[in-house]
Amino acid sequence: MQILEVNKLTNFKHLNLFSTKYKDKIGNIKSWIFASRLDSPNVIKKASNSSKIDYQNEDNSKDLRINSTDINKPNAVVIVPFHLDYQKLVIIKEFRVPLGNYQYGFPAGLMDRGEDIEQTAARELKEETGLEIVSIIKKSPTIYSSSGMTDESISLVYATCKGEPSIKWNEESEDITVIMVSPKEGEILLANSEIKFDVKSWIVLSIFAQTGKI
Amino acid sequence: MQILEVNKLTNFKHLNLFSTKYKDKIGNIKSWIFASRLDSPNVIKKASNSSKIDYQNEDNSKDLRINSTDINKPNAVVIVPFHLDYQKLVIIKEFRVPLGNYQYGFPAGLMDRGEDIEQTAARELKEETGLEIVSIIKKSPTIYSSSGMTDESISLVYATCKGEPSIKWNEESEDITVIMVSPKEGEILLANSEIKFDVKSWIVLSIFAQTGKI
Numbered sequence: 001m002q003i004l005e006v007n008k009l010t011n012f013k014h015l016n017l018f019s020t021k022y023k024d025k026i027g028n029i030k031s032w033i034f035a036s037r038l039d040s041p042n043v044i045k046k047a048s049n050s051s052k053i054d055y056q057n058e059d060n061s062k063d064l065r066i067n068s069t070d071i072n073k074p075n076a077v078v079i080v081p082f083h084l085d086y087q088k089l090v091i092i093k094e095f096r097v098p099l100g101n102y103q104y105g106f107p108a109g110l111m112d113r114g115e116d117i118e119q120t121a122a123r124e125l126k127e128e129t130g131l132e133i134v135s136i137i138k139k140s141p142t143i144y145s146s147s148g149m150t151d152e153s154i155s156l157v158y159a160t161c162k163g164e165p166s167i168k169w170n171e172e173s174e175d176i177t178v179i180m181v182s183p184k185e186g187e188i189l190l191a192n193s194e195i196k197f198d199v200k201s202w203i204v205l206s207i208f209a210q211t212g213k214i
Numbered sequence: 215m216q217i218l219e220v221n222k223l224t225n226f227k228h229l230n231l232f233s234t235k236y237k238d239k240i241g242n243i244k245s246w247i248f249a250s251r252l253d254s255p256n257v258i259k260k261a262s263n264s265s266k267i268d269y270q271n272e273d274n275s276k277d278l279r280i281n282s283t284d285i286n287k288p289n290a291v292v293i294v295p296f297h298l299d300y301q302k303l304v305i306i307k308e309f310r311v312p313l314g315n316y317q318y319g320f321p322a323g324l325m326d327r328g329e330d331i332e333q334t335a336a337r338e339l340k341e342e343t344g345l346e347i348v349s350i351i352k353k354s355p356t357i358y359s360s361s362g363m364t365d366e367s368i369s370l371v372y373a374t375c376k377g378e379p380s381i382k383w384n385e386e387s388e389d390i391t392v393i394m395v396s397p398k399e400g401e402i403l404l405a406n407s408e409i410k411f412d413v414k415s416w417i418v419l420s421i422f423a424q425t426g427k428i
Contacts, residue, residue: 001309001311001389003311003314009224009226010223010224010231012223012231012247014247015231015247015248015249015363016231017224017226017229017230017231017249018312020311020312022311024386024387024389025386025389026386028386028387030387032311032312033226033228033229034229034311034312035229035231035249035363035364036312037363041312042313042314043311043312043313043314043315045314046314046315047314095215096358096361096362097215097217097234097236097246097248097257098232098234098246098248098250098255098257098361098362098363098364098365099256099257099358099361099365100217100256100257100259100260100261101257101260103358103361105358105361108362138420140411140416140420141407141411141416142410143410143411143412143413143416144310144313144317144410144411144412144413145359145360145413146359146360146364146366146412146413147310147312147313147317147319147412148310148312148322149229149249149251149312149364149366150249150312150360150363150364151312151313152360152363154413156413156416156417172238172239172240172242173238173242173244175215175238175239193355196356196357196358197354197355197357197358198357198358198360198361199357199358199359199360199368199370199413199414200413200417202354202355202357202370203370203414203417203418204417206352206354207421211425
């Protein structure tokens with residue numbers, strides 16, 4: 001497989017569509033459209049004919065939040081917080097505009113320029129839940145959310161935390177409820193067909209409900 | 215939070231951008247852009263002023279693969295296959311155009327019209343790995359890949375399987391290697407910093423490597 005060219009199709013601030021021409025394994029030229037938060041997705045560096053890259057309407061209002069210069073840096077950090085005093089997993093119920101609904105998931109956010117993964121994790125956990133990280137249990141490498149439709153990447157940070165849940169550091173556009181979950185309570189949430197879960201929280205919570213471990 | 219209006223911004227066959235206007239919790243009017251494979255994302259049904267919905271360049275060449283009429287049906291099915299004879303987890307190494315690179319993940323695919331989740335799981339597992347489902351271990355509800363940027367939804371189907379791995383049913387555009395993984399082999403893969411993992415496969419493989427269970 002070979003990437004031949006990448007074209008930016010739209011010119012929005014936070015999210016854009018890109019089209020790719022690639023040669024498949026039997027030599028056919030095919031096209032693929034994907035979404036990216038990056039102004040210059042990493043796949044562009046793979047294009048054999050980079051002179052053909054056509055940036056329509058080159059945008060001057062770059063999104064400062066995304067740093068695409070480090071190819072290995074994830075776009076965002078997702079925290080799996082385990083509260084030491086309560087011995088519970090921390091889940092947030094949050095309004096998600098693309099769903100027009102509330103979703104249960106983990107605290108998460110885009111990396112600010114200059115931050116490392118641990119700093120983003122600490123900042124987002126505080127902003128979204130009021131809690132503070134005690135220590136990092138484990139940290140994934142850069143992993144991909146849904147690589148058929150987007151190059152979006154995250155690092156998943158499992159951390160112990162402390163403090164009292166609070167939404168006073170939420171941004172205005174955030175509508176969040178902090179929920180502390182025991183394995184038994186996790187089981188009850190998972191059995192509730194009204195609840196919409198994020199993929200990561202569903203997998204981790206299913207294991208936690210079954211084994212008490214994350 | 216209240217969704218006021220949703221506008222389709224692009225007019226491609228498989229993936230489009232939509233803009234949303236919504237009222238945040240303190241009454242400010244905000245906007246949000248997201249990507250969707252659906253011609254008519256479910257959030258549109260939440261818009262308070264549906265007459266304001268402006269479909270630019272209404273498209274007649276609908277993508278037949280996505281059925282947006284059933285609000286609870288996932289867009290895609292992802293299979294977590296456990297091979298009974300080998301007692302190994304099945305992972306695929308697949309070229310992903312948006313990454314311009316190979317990624318390790320689970321077999322997956324969009325639901326065809328008229329299929330149920332089990333049928334999609336069986337078809338995609340066969341196409342991508344040559345293997346056949348023996349039985350379904352568990353099945354997630356409709357869960358969301360990354361609901362800040364897309365309404366993409368999946369069902370995660372854990373299944374036992376049988377047969378010899380083969381790529382002869384791959385589509386031309388697919389470039390897949392089937393990999394059977396023991397817990398010990400999983401540990402080695404996870405320690406290899408050259409490998410790009412999908413989020414779901416990283417979480418499940420981490421647990422499998424640690425506990426021998428999925």
